[in-house]
Amino acid sequence: PAAPAAPAAPAQEELEALFEEAGPAARPPPPAPRAPGPAEWSVRRRSGKIFGPFPEAEIVQMLTRGELLGNEEVTRDGVAWSAIGEVEAFGEAIHRLLERPVDLPPERPAGPALAAAEAPAAARGPRWLAGLRGRLGGRLGGLPRWTRWILPGAAAALVLAGGLAVGLTDYGIFFHRLIAGQVGPHRPGARLCAEARARAAEDDFPGAEAALGLARRAVALSAVDREAKGVFVQVAGWMARRTGVAPGDLDQARTWAAEIAQKSPEAGDTLKATLSLSLAGGGPPAPGAAQAVERWLARAPRDEDAIYLLGEAALAGGDPARAAGLFQRLDQQHPTARSAHARGLAAAAQGDAKAARARFEEALARDPRHLSSELELAVLAAASDPEDAERRAARALDAKGALGPRERARARQLRGELMARRPGVDAAARIAEAEKELEAAVKEDPGWVPARVAWARFLLRRNAPDRALAALQPAVAGGGPEVVDLQARALAATGRVLDAVNALDAAAARGASPRLTFARGWVLEQGGKRAEAEKLYAEAARDPGYWEPHLALGRLELRDGQLEAASKEILLAAEKAPAEPDAQAGLGELRFARGDLAGAAEAWRKALALDPFHAASRLGLGRVAMARGDAAGAAAELEKATADDPRLAEAWLMLGTLRWQGGDLPGAAKALEAAAGADPRNAVARTRLGAVQLQQGEVDAAVASLTAASNVEVALAENRYWLGRALLAKGDADQAGEELSRAVQLDPQSAPSRLWLGAAQERGGKLAEAAASYRAALDQDPKLVEAAERLGLLYAKLDRYADAAPLLEKAVQLAPREPRLRVELADCRLKLGQASQAIRIYKEALQADPRLSVLYYRIARALHDSQGEAAAVPWYERAAKEDRENPMPHYYLGFYNKVHGRRSRAVEEFRAYLRLKPDAEDRKDIEQEIEDLGG
Numbered sequence: 001p002a003a004p005a006a007p008a009a010p011a012q013e014e015l016e017a018l019f020e021e022a023g024p025a026a027r028p029p030p031p032a033p034r035a036p037g038p039a040e041w042s043v044r045r046r047s048g049k050i051f052g053p054f055p056e057a058e059i060v061q062m063l064t065r066g067e068l069l070g071n072e073e074v075t076r077d078g079v080a081w082s083a084i085g086e087v088e089a090f091g092e093a094i095h096r097l098l099e100r101p102v103d104l105p106p107e108r109p110a111g112p113a114l115a116a117a118e119a120p121a122a123a124r125g126p127r128w129l130a131g132l133r134g135r136l137g138g139r140l141g142g143l144p145r146w147t148r149w150i151l152p153g154a155a156a157a158l159v160l161a162g163g164l165a166v167g168l169t170d171y172g173i174f175f176h177r178l179i180a181g182q183v184g185p186h187r188p189g190a191r192l193c194a195e196a197r198a199r200a201a202e203d204d205f206p207g208a209e210a211a212l213g214l215a216r217r218a219v220a221l222s223a224v225d226r227e228a229k230g231v232f233v234q235v236a237g238w239m240a241r242r243t244g245v246a247p248g249d250l251d252q253a254r255t256w257a258a259e260i261a262q263k264s265p266e267a268g269d270t271l272k273a274t275l276s277l278s279l280a281g282g283g284p285p286a287p288g289a290a291q292a293v294e295r296w297l298a299r300a301p302r303d304e305d306a307i308y309l310l311g312e313a314a315l316a317g318g319d320p321a322r323a324a325g326l327f328q329r330l331d332q333q334h335p336t337a338r339s340a341h342a343r344g345l346a347a348a349a350q351g352d353a354k355a356a357r358a359r360f361e362e363a364l365a366r367d368p369r370h371l372s373s374e375l376e377l378a379v380l381a382a383a384s385d386p387e388d389a390e391r392r393a394a395r396a397l398d399a400k401g402a403l404g405p406r407e408r409a410r411a412r413q414l415r416g417e418l419m420a421r422r423p424g425v426d427a428a429a430r431i432a433e434a435e436k437e438l439e440a441a442v443k444e445d446p447g448w449v450p451a452r453v454a455w456a457r458f459l460l461r462r463n464a465p466d467r468a469l470a471a472l473q474p475a476v477a478g479g480g481p482e483v484v485d486l487q488a489r490a491l492a493a494t495g496r497v498l499d500a501v502n503a504l505d506a507a508a509a510r511g512a513s514p515r516l517t518f519a520r521g522w523v524l525e526q527g528g529k530r531a532e533a534e535k536l537y538a539e540a541a542r543d544p545g546y547w548e549p550h551l552a553l554g555r556l557e558l559r560d561g562q563l564e565a566a567s568k569e570i571l572l573a574a575e576k577a578p579a580e581p582d583a584q585a586g587l588g589e590l591r592f593a594r595g596d597l598a599g600a601a602e603a604w605r606k607a608l609a610l611d612p613f614h615a616a617s618r619l620g621l622g623r624v625a626m627a628r629g630d631a632a633g634a635a636a637e638l639e640k641a642t643a644d645d646p647r648l649a650e651a652w653l654m655l656g657t658l659r660w661q662g663g664d665l666p667g668a669a670k671a672l673e674a675a676a677g678a679d680p681r682n683a684v685a686r687t688r689l690g691a692v693q694l695q696q697g698e699v700d701a702a703v704a705s706l707t708a709a710s711n712v713e714v715a716l717a718e719n720r721y722w723l724g725r726a727l728l729a730k731g732d733a734d735q736a737g738e739e740l741s742r743a744v745q746l747d748p749q750s751a752p753s754r755l756w757l758g759a760a761q762e763r764g765g766k767l768a769e770a771a772a773s774y775r776a777a778l779d780q781d782p783k784l785v786e787a788a789e790r791l792g793l794l795y796a797k798l799d800r801y802a803d804a805a806p807l808l809e810k811a812v813q814l815a816p817r818e819p820r821l822r823v824e825l826a827d828c829r830l831k832l833g834q835a836s837q838a839i840r841i842y843k844e845a846l847q848a849d850p851r852l853s854v855l856y857y858r859i860a861r862a863l864h865d866s867q868g869e870a871a872a873v874p875w876y877e878r879a880a881k882e883d884r885e886n887p888m889p890h891y892y893l894g895f896y897n898k899v900h901g902r903r904s905r906a907v908e909e910f911r912a913y914l915r916l917k918p919d920a921e922d923r924k925d926i927e928q929e930i931e932d933l934g935g
Contacts, residue, residue: 041074044081056089063093070094070188085191095191189218189225196231197305203338204370205243205404211235212249219256229256230269234305237276241312242372243404244445253277268296268303275309284317304334311342320349337367344376353380371396371403375411382414383579390418405445412441413451420458420611427612434458442471449475449483456486461613463645465493481507481515488519493647497527514543522552528681530556541569547576551586558593566590581607581614588620597624615645622654634658642674649679653688660692668692676705683713691722694729702726717746721753724760733763751781755790762794770794785814789821792828801831819849826858835866853882857889869896880912887916894926898933907935 040053053076054062062068063084073081074090085091196214199207212235218228236253239245257277260270271292278286290313297306311326324346331339344359357380363373378392393411396403403411416437419430438458441451452475459468468490475483484507491500504520521536534556541549554569570586577583588603604620611617618641625634635658641651656671669692675685690705706723713719724739740757747753758773774791777784792807808825815821826841839862846855860875873896880889894909910930914923 041076041087042078043068043084044073044075046071059084060089060093063090091191094188187225188221189228192218192221193225193227193231196228196235200231200235200238201304201336201338202367203336203341204372204402205239205407206401208235208239208243208404212239226260226264226267227269229260230267230273233257233260233273234269234276234309237273237278237280239404240280241282242406244406244409244448245404250280268300268306271296272303272305272309275313279309279312279316282316285313289313290317302333304330307333308338308342311346315345315349320346324350335366337363337370337373340366341370341373341376344373348376348380356380369399369402371399372407375403375407375414378411378414382418386418386422390415390422393418406448409441409445409448409451412437412444413454416441416458417454420461431613435462446474449479453482453486456490460486460490460493461611461645463493463647465490469494481513481519485515485519488523492523492526497523514540514546514549518546518549518552521549525552545576547573547580547583550576551583554586555589558589563590563593566593579610581611581617584610585614585616585620588617592620592623592627597627600624613644615641615648615651618644619648619651619654622651626654626658631658631662642671646674647678649675649682649685652678653682653685656685656692657688660688665692665696669696681712683709683716683719686712687716687719687722690719690726694722694726699726699729703730715746717743717750717753720746721750721756724753725756728756728760728763733760736760737764749780751777751784751787754780755784755787758787758790762790767794767798783814785811785818785821788814789824793824796824796828796831801828804828805832817848819845819852822848823852823855823858830858830862835862838862839866853879854886856882857886860889860892864892880909885916887913887920890916891926894929898929903933904935907933911935 040055041059042050042052043054043059044050059068059074063070068084070085072084074084074087075081085094192214196211196218199214200211201207212232215228215232215235218225219232222228233253233256236245236249240250253273254277257270257273260267261274264270271289275285275289275293278289290310293306293310293313297303297310300306307326307330311323311330314320314323314326324343327339327342327346331343340359340363344356344363347353347356347359357377360373360377360380363370364377374392374396378389378396381389381392393415397408397411397415416434419434419437422430435458438451438455441448442455445451452471456468456471459465459471468486472479472483472487472490476487479487484503488500488504491497491503500523501520504516504523508516508520517536518540521533521540524536525533534553537549537552537556540546541553543549550569551573554566554573557563557566557569567590570590574583574587584603584607588600588607591597591603592600601621601624604617604624607614607617618637622634622637622641625631625637635655638651638655638658641648642655645651652671652675656668656675659665659671660668669689672685672689672692675682676689679685686705686709690702690709693699693705694702703723703726706719706726709716709719710723720739720743724736724743726736727739728736737757737760740753740760743750743753744757754773754777758770758777761767761773762770771791771794774787774794778787778791781787788807788811792804792811795801795804795807805825805828808821808828811821812818812825822841822845826838826845829835829841830838839859842855842859842862846852846859856875856879860872860879863875864872869892873893876889876893876896879886880893883889890909890912894906894913897903897906897909907930910926910933914920914926920926
């Protein structure tokens with residue numbers, strides 16, 4: 001037997017079979033092939049013709065010369081047939097042939113063995129064809145001449161139409177692609193497709209990239225290779241949702257998916273490709289895509305790719321139980337790393353972390369290079385063992401090229417979040433490293449939205465809302481509720497509240513969600529619309545898995561003093577999110593409101609353990625320190641809080657107040673300005689800033705700050721009080737009285753407001769009303785020194801010294817270290833004729849404050865009036881020495897020396913008097929005295 005014929009032979013054999021029934025032309029049966037020897041192979045063409053046996057080397061030469069197409073079958077025993085490419089030697093020959101450039105060689109005669117084998121068929125061709133013509137001619141001979149052409153013409157037309165119709169399929173016109181071996185199981189790319197499927201089943205990024213390359217090569221060999229295109233689309237879809245895929249590859253997958261869906265919509269590869277591509281975005285599958293693959297799986301129950309795809313579709317569609325069943329079926333059918341990993345994903349989706357961990361470890365045991373499972377183990381360990389999670393993520397990243405861009409982004413995102421929450425001893429360095437990791441995660445896969453969300457959340461916590469907006473911008477157009485939520489918070493943090501509301505409204509119009517509802521409430525609360533915010537929080541809290549609305553509601557209840565209602569909401573939030581620093585901080589606020597300082601501090605420290613830069617918890621610890629009387633400790637915590645979050649207005653306000661109370665007016669002004677800048681609607685911050693400015697003597701600035709605060713909150717008693725004082729300092733007693741009257745109305749129990757109302761009334765000449773206000777202030781606060789002092793001085797002004805003295809005495813008792821009060825009391829005693837008491841009190845005041853040099857003169861005058869001139873002279877002399885700007889001691893010393901004959905000394909004293917008081921009314925008299933004394 002000779003070798004098979006040239007490539008045209010199969011077409012001839014098919015025609016031979018087509019006309020087999022045309023006539024009983026005798027054709028001798030083909031000779032039975034002899035059994036091949038141990039090193040020989042028989043060859044069977046697709047038409048059924050058997051040739052051979054041939055030695056192995058000769059078949060390789062036939063493949064090399066193109067005498068065999070590679071779509072034949074071979075056998076060594078005449079019983080078991082297999083594809084020629086499955087024999088290693090023949091497969092290598094075909095592979096070498098496919099890898100060569102496609103240059104069609106010139107036609108040449110077949111080799112000797114093939115020609116000899118084809119000889120009998122060539123000889124038979126003319127005989128049976130002649131018999132066919134004879135029989136047809138005999139049957140048509142009785143018809144009219146013109147009709148003899150109708151039937152052959154119709155047959156030719158039918159053949160032509162059928163051949164052209166087949167051209168609409170992958171088989172080509174007149175099955176020319178099938179005949180040429182470009183389609184079907186024996187096409188050139190069949191082996192490449194098989195290899196691509198095998199590499200894709202490795203379930204890792206390198207395998208998927210190799211599978212894409214193999215499928216692309218198969219398509220290059222035959223542009224109509226539907227299976228190769230289907231494999232390419234399936235792998236590209238898998239990469240898009242798992243490891244990341246190049247945009248060009250995904251675009252190519254979409255093109256080929258549409259192409260094969262149009263030509264072969266019911267083919268298995270088409271259905272699987274359609275489903276894989278519909279899952280590429282990470283959401284549920286397109287309607288009908290999974291059902292179509294279900295129907296295909298019923299016809300091909302062992303199709304592992306179909307089982308795997310259906311499991312992924314179930315996961316994406318929110319049915320992890322069904323996914324687990326499908327993946328278990330896959331694992332039973334063919335246990336691999338892919339099947340174990342898939343079972344781990346299903347277990348994780350069901351919330352069974354223990355089972356998921358076991359499955360991922362099993363996947364690693366089956367294939368230690370399956371680093372996707374290492375990454376999933378890191379994700380699982382993040383909650384319970386952060387150190388192990390960080391080690392696993394680092395191990396996965398260290399393997400160069402083993403992870404795809406999306407997997408690398410996930411690993412870096414996980415590391416960054418863990419570093420930010422577990423900074424360790426060198427917190428600043430770890431936080432800086434966390435920032436680098438999160439930024440690198442975005443660069444690894446710019447299209448991976450969770451990485452952008454984590455990066456933006458980190459930036460918001462670090463008080464960088466502008467950078468957070470920039471990080472989110474590429475994901476905003478198609479972003480989900482979490483993206484819009486963070487965008488709105490960042491916009492609100494930059495003062496663009498209206499833009500934040502508009503963004504949330506636009507997102508809600510596309511589809512409402514509890515997160516969007518909560519975010520809108522949060523933004524409205526920042527804008528001062530508390531009632532609307534509370535309604536939205538309550539609506540968002542209906543979602544059983546959402547903790548933030550409960551925390552927000554609890555904080556609102558705390559502001560109203562509703563501890564029981566607040567307790568219910570905050571405890572629920574802490575129960576739902578024990579690892580969230582905000583939830584722990586809310587627990588600290590609740591305990592602080594209850595007076596449990598130790599419990600509050602414990603909760604705030606736990607929040608700081610979760611996030612060392614949690615400014616709200618630093619603020620809480622500052623409040624605890626202030627409540628314990630530790631001003632220094634409070635200031636230290638508040639300074640850290642403002643450093644961690646410069647926009648935390650409450651921390652700035654507390655720090656400014658603390659500095660104000662400590663007498664640090666410049667430091668207080670700086671902190672209160674920061675508080676007002678961080679929260680322009682914070683009327684208390686602006687009010688206290690105005691108060692500090694007033695005490696610094698900046699009256700106009702104080703009036704401006706206090707007026708701005710009154711425009712924000714008209715019913716703030718503290719603001720009306722300080723605005724009244726500022727207006728009084730500016731000299732507007734009437735307007736000051738009106739503001740202070742409002743302060744009294746808003747807070748009737750405020751003794752300082754009544755005190756300064758009295759001051760304004762006194763300045764305006766309403767002395768009786770002023771006395772009543774002072775008395776009311778003293779009645780409300782018997783320890784209010786200023787009320788006793790001002791009322792006493794008012795009585796003294798009215799010459800009611802007997803009424804003034806007890807009040808001034810009380811003021812001295814309330815503030816014994818205030819020498820000013822003693823002087824005022826001594827003056828009153830002196831007016832009452834109680835010189836000895838006045839002198840004693842003057843001396844006590846001078847002893848308490850030696851800088852009160854004016855008292856030397858007052859003591860001298862009291863002694864002069866009560867005990868005579870001689871007793872007063874030493875005090876006049878001391879007054880002249882200590883109180884050098886006072887001319888009066890020189891006046892009395894001049895006359896004293898004149899009387900006692902010390903003329904020159906008297907002249908010196910008179911001259912000193914005129915020098916210190918050049919506009920003295922008695923100047924001429926003193927000049928005459930000097931002249932009389934010879935001066």
